[in-house]
Amino acid sequence: MNSFRDIITLAVLFMSLYFEILLLVTYIERRKKINSVYSSKFDFNDDLPSVTIIVPCFNEEFTVGKTLDSLLALEYPKDRLKIVAVNDGSTDNTRYVLERYVNNSQIEIIYKDNGGKHTALNLAIKKSDSQYIGCLDADSYARPDSLLRIISKFNKPEIMAVVPSLQVFEPKTIIQRMQKVEYIIGSFMRTILAEMNALYVTPGPFSIFRREVFETIGYYKEAHNTEDMEMAMRMQFNGLKIASAHDSIVFTSSPKNVKTLYKQRVRWTSGFLNNVRDYRSMLFNVNYGNIGMFVLPFMILSAMSVLYIVSIMAYDIINIFHSMYVRYMSIGTNMFDWSWPSFNWFFLQTSPLVFCVIVAISLVLTFIIIGSYMSSGNRAKILEVVTYICLYSFIAPLWMMRSLYNVLLQKKLSWR
Amino acid sequence: MHTFDWKKYIVTFIFTAAIVVTALLISSWINSQRVDELRNIQDSISINLLSSDVQFNLLRDAACSDLFNSSIGQELGNLSDKLSYMENIGKGNDADVITLKKYYSLLEIRDYLLSNSAVAKCPSRPITILYFYKSDCPDCDKQAQVLTYLRQRHPDILRVYSFDHALDVSAVKTLANIHKIADPFPNVVIKGKTLNGFHSIEEIEKILPELMATSTASTSKSIPNSK
Numbered sequence: 001m002n003s004f005r006d007i008i009t010l011a012v013l014f015m016s017l018y019f020e021i022l023l024l025v026t027y028i029e030r031r032k033k034i035n036s037v038y039s040s041k042f043d044f045n046d047d048l049p050s051v052t053i054i055v056p057c058f059n060e061e062f063t064v065g066k067t068l069d070s071l072l073a074l075e076y077p078k079d080r081l082k083i084v085a086v087n088d089g090s091t092d093n094t095r096y097v098l099e100r101y102v103n104n105s106q107i108e109i110i111y112k113d114n115g116g117k118h119t120a121l122n123l124a125i126k127k128s129d130s131q132y133i134g135c136l137d138a139d140s141y142a143r144p145d146s147l148l149r150i151i152s153k154f155n156k157p158e159i160m161a162v163v164p165s166l167q168v169f170e171p172k173t174i175i176q177r178m179q180k181v182e183y184i185i186g187s188f189m190r191t192i193l194a195e196m197n198a199l200y201v202t203p204g205p206f207s208i209f210r211r212e213v214f215e216t217i218g219y220y221k222e223a224h225n226t227e228d229m230e231m232a233m234r235m236q237f238n239g240l241k242i243a244s245a246h247d248s249i250v251f252t253s254s255p256k257n258v259k260t261l262y263k264q265r266v267r268w269t270s271g272f273l274n275n276v277r278d279y280r281s282m283l284f285n286v287n288y289g290n291i292g293m294f295v296l297p298f299m300i301l302s303a304m305s306v307l308y309i310v311s312i313m314a315y316d317i318i319n320i321f322h323s324m325y326v327r328y329m330s331i332g333t334n335m336f337d338w339s340w341p342s343f344n345w346f347f348l349q350t351s352p353l354v355f356c357v358i359v360a361i362s363l364v365l366t367f368i369i370i371g372s373y374m375s376s377g378n379r380a381k382i383l384e385v386v387t388y389i390c391l392y393s394f395i396a397p398l399w400m401m402r403s404l405y406n407v408l409l410q411k412k413l414s415w416r
Numbered sequence: 417m418h419t420f421d422w423k424k425y426i427v428t429f430i431f432t433a434a435i436v437v438t439a440l441l442i443s444s445w446i447n448s449q450r451v452d453e454l455r456n457i458q459d460s461i462s463i464n465l466l467s468s469d470v471q472f473n474l475l476r477d478a479a480c481s482d483l484f485n486s487s488i489g490q491e492l493g494n495l496s497d498k499l500s501y502m503e504n505i506g507k508g509n510d511a512d513v514i515t516l517k518k519y520y521s522l523l524e525i526r527d528y529l530l531s532n533s534a535v536a537k538c539p540s541r542p543i544t545i546l547y548f549y550k551s552d553c554p555d556c557d558k559q560a561q562v563l564t565y566l567r568q569r570h571p572d573i574l575r576v577y578s579f580d581h582a583l584d585v586s587a588v589k590t591l592a593n594i595h596k597i598a599d600p601f602p603n604v605v606i607k608g609k610t611l612n613g614f615h616s617i618e619e620i621e622k623i624l625p626e627l628m629a630t631s632t633a634s635t636s637k638s639i640p641n642s643k
Contacts, residue, residue: 003506010436018432025428158417197418239417289418294425323557330561331617346453346498350446351505355439 005312006353012305013356019298020363023192027370030195034246034374048080049154051147051208052130055085056120060138061093063253068101070141075148083107084124085138089114094138117204118220118227125214134208139253141169142206149248150208160240161202161209161232162248163190165375169251174387175261179254181368181380181388187246188371194244198291200272200299202232202242206250213240223278226271233279236291246374262399269303269403276300277407306400313397361389450502451512457495458516461523464491469530492527493567495520496578518585524577525587531575543624546605547578548597555614559602562617570627 027034053071057064064085071083083106085098101107112123125133132151136142146164153162165187168180193199202209207228217238223230235242255261276283276299282292283300327335365385372379380388499520502513531544547563549556563576579588581597595610597603604611606623621628 006506014432014436017435018428021431021435022424022428025424025431029424236418241417286420287418289420291418293420326554326557327561330558330614331565334565334617346450347501350443352436352439352443355442356436359435359439 006351008308009312009353010356012308013353013360015298015301015305017356017360017363019302020360020367022294023189024363024366026192026195027188030192034191034195048077049131049151050080050082050129051076051132051134051151052082052084052124052128053147053206054121054124054128054133054135055083055138056088056117056124056135057085057090057094057098057138058088058114058117058120059090059092059094061090061097064094064138065097065100066141067136067138068107070143071136072104072106073144074142074146075144078106081106081147082128082130084110084128086110086112086120086124088112088117088120116222116225118222121227122219125211125219128211131211132208133211133214134206135204136206136250137204137252140166140205141251143249143251146206146248146250147208150206150245153243153245153248154208154210158241159243160213161207161235161242162245163194163199163202163242164206164248164250165190165244165246166203166205167249167251167375168254171254171384173256174391175257176254177384178388178391179261181384182392183254184371184375184380185364185367187375188367191244191246191374193295194242196290196295197241198236198289198295199242199244200232200236200291200296201229202235204228205252206248216240224271224274225267226275229268229272230275230278233275233282236288237279237282249375258395261395262402265396265399266402266406269399270406272299273303273403273407303400303404306397307404310397310401364389447507450498451510451516454495454498454502454513454516457491457498458519458523461491461495465523465526465530469526490571492520492524492575492577493571514583517580517583521579521583521585521588524579525591527575528577542573542575543626545574545576545620546591546595547576548581548592548601548603548605549578550581550601553601555600556602558614559604562615562620563604566617566620566627573626 055064055067055071060067068083068085071081074081085101085107087094087098087109089112095111098109102109110123110127112120121135132154134150142164150162150164153159166183167187168176168183171177171180190199190201213235217234217240220227221230232242255264276296279296282288283297285292324335368380368385499513499517502508502510507513528544528546531541534541545563545566547559549560560578563578567574567576579591581588581592581601581603595603595605597605597610598612600613602614604615604620606620609623
């Protein structure tokens with residue numbers, strides 16, 4: 001290690017390795033508890049609490065029907081499950097799709113002027129008298145046993161919300177297959193963060209809350225278009241516990257191409273950074289335990305380190321092009337007289353950074369394997385994992401950079 | 417409600433530090449293996465050179481093919497590639513690498529002198545080019561590309577001896593003085609003439625028409641360099 005640049009890069013790698021090892025240590029420590037899922041069998045008897053699932057819709061004509069059908073197919077007593085679809089001023093045919101369900105006694109349909117997702121949720125929460133209230137985005141589909149599995153997680157009075165395991169619905173494009181792997185890792189990570197009481201998001205698809213949550217800390221806020229992150233952070237701020245039901249599978253539609261993925265992720269990342277700024281009093285505050293002392297500061301630091309990694313990658317790429325240019329200027333088209341180099345261990349890249357990257361990637365692979373088996377849902381195929389590892393690190397910096405730019409310059413984002 | 421488990425964070429730190437320290441140790445061990453490999457190559461070249469030298473002095477009638485066996489040229493080229501790789505990965509200032517570079521320069525001069533002393537006996541001996549470079553010299557990168565290309569194209573008839581002008585070796589300084597090496601760099605010595613600045617493939621081939629004559633043949637079969 002002989003340059004300042006190598007030392008900074010090693011520090012960034014140390015930080016990522018530290019986070020990965022912390023996740024692994026927590027998993028090993030809690031593996032028995034994590035793996036003993038859904039042990040309590042529910043009879044369809046009086047024990048089951050009443051639940052309201054809200055489906056906020058804004059121009060979801062192609063998916064909302066399937067979303068409602070998945071809710072109607074839930075294994076849950078029909079008299080205890082109410083579904084409220086809120087048409088938030090859609091301008092497409094969402095209204096006509098919803099009208100098909102008007103005679104279903106389980107479903108209530110509310111029409112309102114467009115005011116944003118949080119207004120649709122709040123309107124339905126205020127009308128609900130159920131013991132548990134949840135939301136399912138109108139592009140997501142719950143597996144029939146998912147609600148029972150989530151409700152079984154509320155087995156301790158201090159658990160105030162439970163998040164499911166999200167998986168990509170029918171991945172087709174390369175970008176969707178990449179996200180499939182990303183969601184498996186995300187699901188593993190959320191399970192571990194829940195064990196550390198450090199979840200910072202209660203995802204729009206099928207997070208379920210005790211109604212006291214809203215009575216105690218209030219309703220959803222606009223929250224930089226990421227009301228699900230703000231709600232989780234507000235719960236953490238007020239010491240309300242969020243658990244994870246990784247065996248409760250919910251499928252969600254994912255962006256098909258880089259452009260839509262970029263837009264979605266800029267919204268998520270900017271929203272995360274803005275919400276952390278709003279709750280900055282939690283940062284490095286020992287009263288907020290793992291989330292305040294480690295998880296949130298780490299997330300911010302890793303967003304910042306992306307700037308550094310991108311700049312050194314850009315520097316390296318410019319250097320490669322420059323040396324190719326020098327080679328072309330010196331020997332002209334002879335540079336294309338190229339033969340396969342014979343293998344020689346001497347020229348293998350053996351900097352300590354390479355070994356750290358190998359360990360970091362191995363840990364990511366371990367998480368993918370554990371995540372795949374934990375949720376018993378979609379298993380990742382080898383090609384999808386390779387796509388994720390090769391593609392994600394190149395395109396994630398795009399939205400990270402843009403989000404940092406937005407947050408630093410206070411740019412406003414639209415929902416879509 | 418929130419708890420912070422210091423113990424777990426310390427254990428994680430120990431694991432992470434152990435991984436990073438192991439990575440540093442493995443990397444440093446491989447680098448020491450690299451230096452050992454360079455030493456082995458130098459030893460082998462040194463023995464080959466000594467052997468040629470002894471043959472030349474004692475037997476007088478040694479065949480030119482023995483005196484200029486191409487393995488010395490290839491091994492010098494091999495060593496040169498490996499030393500420049502060490503420079504590229506930032507090990508150029510390591511004491512071990514600097515010593516090896518000095519030793520390499522001396523081997524080059526020895527091979528060059530042997531080649532010169534056999535002018536009368538072996539007229540078709542390899543062509544030699546002396547190349548003097550400096551760090552922070554943009555044209556030196558280009559010149560190195562040209563000379564590497566020519567050396568790879570004519571492995572049997574061309575030997576390129578490269579010298580870091582800044583290297584603190586009196587023999588290199590003397591050689592530089594003899595050939596009046598001066599700015600602007602790079603300096604290339606061909607057929608006893610010192611050329612300043614960058615020279616392209618075409619310019620060098622113009623000075624050395626022997627290369628032009630063999631360029632097509634050399635790709636298909638090697639050219640013997642004996643009488």
